[in-house]
Amino acid sequence: MLDEIDFEILRHRLDSINEDAAAILANQSGSQLAAEARDLNSVIMAPDGAVVCCGRYVLAQVVSMHLVVRDILDRYRDNPGFGPDDQFLTNDPYVGTLHQPDVVVVAPIFVGDLLVGWSGSTTHQPDVGGPNPGGITYDARSIHDEALPIPPIRLVERGVLRADLEREYLSRSRTAELNRLDLLGQIAANASVVEQVRAICAEYGTERVTETFDRLLDRAEAMFRDRLSRLADGTFRHVAYVEYRPHGLPEGEPEQVYTVRLAMTKTGDQLVLDFAGSDPQAPGTINATYPALANFAVGAVLIHLCGGLLWAPGGIWRAVEIRSRPGTVVHARWPAGVAMSTASTCQAIRVCVNACAARLLETDPDLARHVMASCQGAGGGGGTIHGTLPDGRAFATMTLDEITGGGGATWSADGADSSGFTTSPGASCVDVEVNETYLPILYERRAELADTGGPGTRRGGVGSLAQWRPHGTDRIEAMSFGQGLQHPVATGVAGGEYGGQSVLAVLPGAHAEVATEQPMPVRTYPVAGDQVHLAVSQGGGGLGDPLDRDPAEVLADVVTGYVSAGGALRDYGVVIVDGTVDGTVDGSLDGSLDSAVDGPGTEAAREARRTERIGRAPRPPQPERRGRPVAATLDLVERRTCCARCGTDLCGAGDDPYEVLVVGERAMPDRSPFGVRYRGHERFVMRHFWCPGCAAQVDVQLARTGDPVVRSFELDVR
Structure with missing residues (x-):
C-alpha cells in the first residue's frame, strides 16, 4: 500500500x-x-x-x-x-x-x-x-x-x-x-x-x-475536474487566422487566409474543444495533423487552466474531448504537407485555446488570477537558413531569433518581455555569440523594441529586433514562416489590445531605413554579403482597458524604453512632458528622470478618448461591482447582463451583449513596428467593443473585413 x-x-x-x-x-x-x-x-x-x-x-x-x-x-x-x-x-x-x-x-x-x-x-x-x-x-x-x-x-x-x-x-x-x-x-x-x-x-x-x-x-484528473466544476458552464469562442501562399498561386494574388475556429464548451467537470468549424486543409505545408492539434490544444490547457495543479498530462486528457473534422487545416488527411504547421496553424490553435480559457476563468473571482493574455506567435523572423560554411560544409538550421517575443499580461503583472512561447516554458532564444559560432552570420543588433507590447491595464511583454548579416560567406538562403506580418497574432483579453506585429525585411546595409511597404516572404530568399536581415518578433497581448492603466506605470515604461512618448498618448491616453518628476512616480525609480506625466492633460485626453468611443460624454464608474461576473468586464445582475464598470443594463441574461455594445473598427496596422505594411493587410480589421454607458473597452477582436462578429462567450445562466 x-x-x-x-x-x-x-x-x-x-x-x-x-x-x-x-x-x-x-x-x-x-x-x-x-x-x-x-x-x-x-x-x-x-x-x-x-x-x-x-x-x-x-x-x-x-x-x-x-x-x-x-x-x-x-x-x-x-x-x-x-x-x-x-x-x-x-x-x-x-x-x-x-x-x-x-x-x-x-x-x-x-x-x-x-x-x-x-x-x-x-x-x-x-x-x-x-x-x-x-x-x-x-x-x-x-x-x-x-x-x-x-x-x-x-x-x-x-x-x-x-x-x-x-x-x-x-x-x-x-x-x-x-x-x-x-x-x-x-x-x-x-x-x-x-x-x-x-x-x-x-x-x-x-x-x-x-x-x-x-x-x-x-489525482491530476481529480484536481482538474474540481477546478472545472468551480467555473461557469457555457461556450467560449475564438477565431484566428493563418496566411499562406500555396504552390502555384498567381504572383499578383495575395496570400490565402485560412481560419481556425474554436468553440470551447465547459459542462460540469468536462471540457470540449471543438475545432470542426475550421477551414479545409491547405494544398501545402501549414496543415496540422491530429497529433499536432492534440499537443498544442492540451498543452495550452495545461498552461492556461492548470496553474498550481499537478502536471500529469495523461490525467488532464481524461477530462478533455477534442472534436475536429478530418480534412481541415487543423486535422489534415494524408498526404497533406504539414512541416510548417508548428509555426502557423498550431500557433493559431494555441491562441484560440488561450483566449477561450481566459474567458472561462473570468467567471470565477478567485480563479481569474490565472487569466493570461496570449504570448507571441512564430513570426516573420522564424524560419530556416542554409548555405555553405567557409570550410565548404553545408549548414541548415533555425536561428530561433523569433523566441524573443513578449508574453501575455496577467491581472497581477505586465507580460514578461522577450520571453518566448508560453507552451515552451523552458525554451529560449540562442545567444548571439553561440549562433555566430555555429553559423556564418554576424549580429548587428538584438534589442527589445518599444510599443510592441499589447496595450492594456496590464501591458503585454515587448518583442525584440534581431539584425544580422552574412559573415564569411557571400550568400545565405533564408525561408520565413511569414506569420503575423499582415496582422497581429497575440490576442489581448478582458479588453486588452493585441500585441505588436512581426516585421521581416532584407535591407541593403546596416544603417538603411526600413521601407514602410514590404513584400511578403515567398519560399526562400537570398541574403547577400552586403545585406542585412532584420526581423521583429511579436509582442504579447495586453489585459484590461488601456485607458485604466496607471499613468505612473506608463511613465515608467517610457523611461525604460518599453513605450514611446507617442505610444503613451496613442495607446494609453497619457500625456508625457519633459521636466522633473514631482511625485508622479514612486521612489522605486531613480528620481532623476527627464519626463513626467501631465496629470490634467492625461485626464482630459482620456475623457476625450472615451467620448470619442461612444459619441457622447461617458457615465462615471460605480463604486464597486454588484453582480456575478460573466466576464472580466460584464456582470449578471438580476438576470440582466450589465457593465461591470458603470452598471449600465445591456441585455437579458441569455441574450448576446455584442449586439448592444458600441463597435469601432480600425484598419491594419497603425501600431506595426516602423509603420511597415505588407500586401494583404487590408483584408483585416480590428474591432473594439465598448460599453455604451461608460465607454469601457469590453473586448477586442481581429477579423477579416466583412466577417460576422464573434460571440465570444455564451453562458448557461439557468
Whole structure:
C-alpha cells in the first residue's frame, strides 16, 4: 500500500529522473537548438503511454506522446515486438510527432518481464532531409515534397544501436553529425530513465512505483475536474487566422487566409474543444495533423487552466474531448504537407485555446488570477537558413531569433518581455555569440523594441529586433514562416489590445531605413554579403482597458524604453512632458528622470478618448461591482447582463451583449513596428467593443473585413 509520504517522495523522484534525462540530452547534443535553446523535452509514461511526468521545455512536443506509444502497442506487439532495452524512433506527424524535424525516441521500461512504463525524448533536428534544407519546404504541394516521415522503427535492440538503421536515418540529413549527436543524446536520456526507474522499483517495490503512476494520473484528473466544476458552464469562442501562399498561386494574388475556429464548451467537470468549424486543409505545408492539434490544444490547457495543479498530462486528457473534422487545416488527411504547421496553424490553435480559457476563468473571482493574455506567435523572423560554411560544409538550421517575443499580461503583472512561447516554458532564444559560432552570420543588433507590447491595464511583454548579416560567406538562403506580418497574432483579453506585429525585411546595409511597404516572404530568399536581415518578433497581448492603466506605470515604461512618448498618448491616453518628476512616480525609480506625466492633460485626453468611443460624454464608474461576473468586464445582475464598470443594463441574461455594445473598427496596422505594411493587410480589421454607458473597452477582436462578429462567450445562466 502506497502512503502519502512515499507517494510524495516517489513523484518527486520521478520528476527529478525525467529532468535528468532532458539535461543528458542537452549536454550530449552538438546542436545549438538543443544545447542552448532547449528545443527538446522528455517524458515518463505509464504502460499504456499516458504521460505521468513531462519536462517544462517545449511542452507541445510531448503532451500527446501517448499516441506514439499506442501506435507501437497496436501495430508491433507481435511483430517486431518489443522488450527490455529496446528503443523506437519516429518523426511521423501522422503518428504522434508535431512535424518531421521533431524526432521522437521512446523506450519501454521493463522490470523483469513486467512492462511498468515508457520513457520518451524529443528534439528538433537541424535538418531531416527533403527538398529544402532545414526540413521545411514552404511551397510543398503534399508531404511528398517535404522530408518524408519515418514511422516507428526499432532502432535499438536490447541496448544495441542498429548500425544499418542509424545509417539509413542519418543519410537523409545535410547535418548528419549534429543529428547523430542528438540521436545518441536521446538514446542516452531514455536509457537513464529506464535504469533509474528500475532502481527505485528495487528500492521501493515495483508495485508502489506503478501505483504512483496511477495516483499521479488520478489525482491530476481529480484536481482538474474540481477546478472545472468551480467555473461557469457555457461556450467560449475564438477565431484566428493563418496566411499562406500555396504552390502555384498567381504572383499578383495575395496570400490565402485560412481560419481556425474554436468553440470551447465547459459542462460540469468536462471540457470540449471543438475545432470542426475550421477551414479545409491547405494544398501545402501549414496543415496540422491530429497529433499536432492534440499537443498544442492540451498543452495550452495545461498552461492556461492548470496553474498550481499537478502536471500529469495523461490525467488532464481524461477530462478533455477534442472534436475536429478530418480534412481541415487543423486535422489534415494524408498526404497533406504539414512541416510548417508548428509555426502557423498550431500557433493559431494555441491562441484560440488561450483566449477561450481566459474567458472561462473570468467567471470565477478567485480563479481569474490565472487569466493570461496570449504570448507571441512564430513570426516573420522564424524560419530556416542554409548555405555553405567557409570550410565548404553545408549548414541548415533555425536561428530561433523569433523566441524573443513578449508574453501575455496577467491581472497581477505586465507580460514578461522577450520571453518566448508560453507552451515552451523552458525554451529560449540562442545567444548571439553561440549562433555566430555555429553559423556564418554576424549580429548587428538584438534589442527589445518599444510599443510592441499589447496595450492594456496590464501591458503585454515587448518583442525584440534581431539584425544580422552574412559573415564569411557571400550568400545565405533564408525561408520565413511569414506569420503575423499582415496582422497581429497575440490576442489581448478582458479588453486588452493585441500585441505588436512581426516585421521581416532584407535591407541593403546596416544603417538603411526600413521601407514602410514590404513584400511578403515567398519560399526562400537570398541574403547577400552586403545585406542585412532584420526581423521583429511579436509582442504579447495586453489585459484590461488601456485607458485604466496607471499613468505612473506608463511613465515608467517610457523611461525604460518599453513605450514611446507617442505610444503613451496613442495607446494609453497619457500625456508625457519633459521636466522633473514631482511625485508622479514612486521612489522605486531613480528620481532623476527627464519626463513626467501631465496629470490634467492625461485626464482630459482620456475623457476625450472615451467620448470619442461612444459619441457622447461617458457615465462615471460605480463604486464597486454588484453582480456575478460573466466576464472580466460584464456582470449578471438580476438576470440582466450589465457593465461591470458603470452598471449600465445591456441585455437579458441569455441574450448576446455584442449586439448592444458600441463597435469601432480600425484598419491594419497603425501600431506595426516602423509603420511597415505588407500586401494583404487590408483584408483585416480590428474591432473594439465598448460599453455604451461608460465607454469601457469590453473586448477586442481581429477579423477579416466583412466577417460576422464573434460571440465570444455564451453562458448557461439557468
